[in-house]
Amino acid sequence: MRLAFVASETDVAQRARAALIKRYGSVEPGDAEIIVSLGGDGFMLRTLHTYRTLGVPFYGMKLGRLGFLMNQHELDALAERIERAHPAVLHPLEMHSTCCDGAEHRALAFNEVAMLRQSNQAAHMRVSLNGEVKLEELVCDGILVSTPAGSTAYNLSAHGPILPLDANVLALTPISPFRPRRWRGAILPHATRVGFETKDPNKRPISATADFHEVRDVRKVEVKQSRRNAVRLLFDPEHNLQQRILDEQFAL
Structure with a gap:
């Protein structure tokens, strides 16, 4: 061997x-x-x-x-x-981010992709699934898309669900959500394309992190599962x- x-x-x-x-x-x-x-x-x-x-x-x-x-x-x-x-x-997540200066970045995440506020201002972002807007304005400290393997890590600390490894789902979990107050996230089919778009990038900048690969000052991000990796x-x-x-x- x-x-x-x-x-x-x-x-x-x-x-x-x-x-x-x-x-x-x-x-x-x-x-x-x-x-x-x-x-x-x-x-x-x-x-x-x-x-x-x-x-x-x-x-x-x-x-x-x-x-x-x-x-x-x-x-x-x-x-x-x-x-x-x-x-x-x-099966990792694939993150495709576009920054405010137009630069594009791709990265993989075996645990989670995290959208996080960069300043003392809460993040304001739009959340879509497969191109359809589901939350016009989410006000929060951040939001996670987690794999089953990563669901017991940062996702669990943010009060997200633990996912069985063979469940073919992803966890979408907000971090300290302020509005909508009662929204606590969602469990998504593994093939879902999750989109995020910052609504005030100058005043309320947001970073995107795939495992340990961080991209700052993002304008929009798409996350989907990568079966080929x-x-x-x-x-x-x-x-x-x-x-x-x-x-x-x-x-x-």
Whole structure:
């Protein structure tokens, strides 16, 4: 089994990488059958973005503060663990943003796309689904479009719903909504194209962030699921992602 070990810059992750390479050997990511990511959830997201085009599965080991996307770190029996692992297919979101100066940007998000106010002024934005305006004016601190994998992260902190991994839906969740006061978001079919347009870009600037890729001073943004950029994560049977997402709904 050709393994490539990549690790965050922390001392503990680097020491674990050295020990694993000594035990199992290592190849370059482009030559690997499996990419083993050592760190926390943030580093796993960066690993997915960096190596997703290689078309190989990813197996994570928790060596950071958060490890929802990771397995437990153990030195022994790695090949056996990988062979028994359950795959989870993640479909990212594709963000297409247009800035006030006309510049266009595209980025992928495996967790969420977040529209956030840039100043002390609340954001005023128009929200549309598949080209049809659903909210003419949403006044808020921001709004999220979340994947099922990301629904237990920022989306949950914003009081959004937890989504089963195979539900084929997305979560649309406002952050501190002021108007409409009673609107608390929506659950959308996965093929929905979600559009945002700032209504006062000079006085109330807005940024758009896809995972960790931020674009500032956006005028409009479209978000949709990207089926062609899917990745596979491997999980130990006792820590499979589907069960973790289910269990999170009963966490106290």
